[in-house]
Amino acid sequence: IFTDGSARPNPGPGGWGVVFVKDGEVVEHRYGNDPATTNNRMELTALIEGFRMAPPDLALDVWSDSELCVKTVNEWAAAWERKGWRRS
Numbered sequence: 001i002f003t004d005g006s007a008r009p010n011p012g013p014g015g016w017g018v019v020f021v022k023d024g025e026v027v028e029h030r031y032g033n034d035p036a037t038t039n040n041r042m043e044l045t046a047l048i049e050g051f052r053m054a055p056p057d058l059a060l061d062v063w064s065d066s067e068l069c070v071k072t073v074n075e076w077a078a079a080w081e082r083k084g085w086r087r088s
Contacts, residue, residue, distance in 0.1 A: 001018060001019070001020050001021075001050035001051075001053070001054065001060055001061070001062045001063065002018065002019045002021065002050075002063045002064075003016075003017070003018045003043070003046035003047050003050050003062065003063065003064045003066070003069065004016065004017055004018075004043070004046060004064070004065065004066075005017070005039065005041075005042025005043040005044070005045060005046045005066070006039050006042055006043075007034075007037050007038050007039045007041070007042055010038055010039045011036065011037060011038045012036070012037070013033070013034070013035050013036065013037070014033065014034055014037040014038070014039065014041070014042040015031065015032065015033040015034070015042060016031060016032055016033075016042040016043070016045045016046040016049070017029070017030070017031040017046060018030050018031070018046045018047075018049050018050040018053070020050060020053040020054060027053070028053050030049050030053065032045065032049075039066075040066075040068050043064065043066035043068055043069050044066075044068065044069065044072075046064075046069075047062070047064065047066075047069045047072075047073070050062065
């Protein structure tokens with residue numbers, strides 16, 4: 001899954017896109033926009049839509065230039081899940 005999103009200016013109008021590739025072939029792509037949003041919201045929207053495209057049991061490689069998305073997937077989400085997705 002390849003994701004990207006941005007808003008310019010931030011906040012401001014923005015857009016996102018995601019491509020699901022399997023065995024070197026594009027399986028599906030999605031994109032969208034919002035007239036009043038933030039970079040983080042668009043990056044996370046692309047990530048969420050990417051996960052929605054893939055079968056739930058499929059191991060994935062996710063490519064993103066967003067530090068927020070990378071840290072969410074690789075560092076923070078496991079701890080949030082252990083806490084039942086609630087704050088301490």
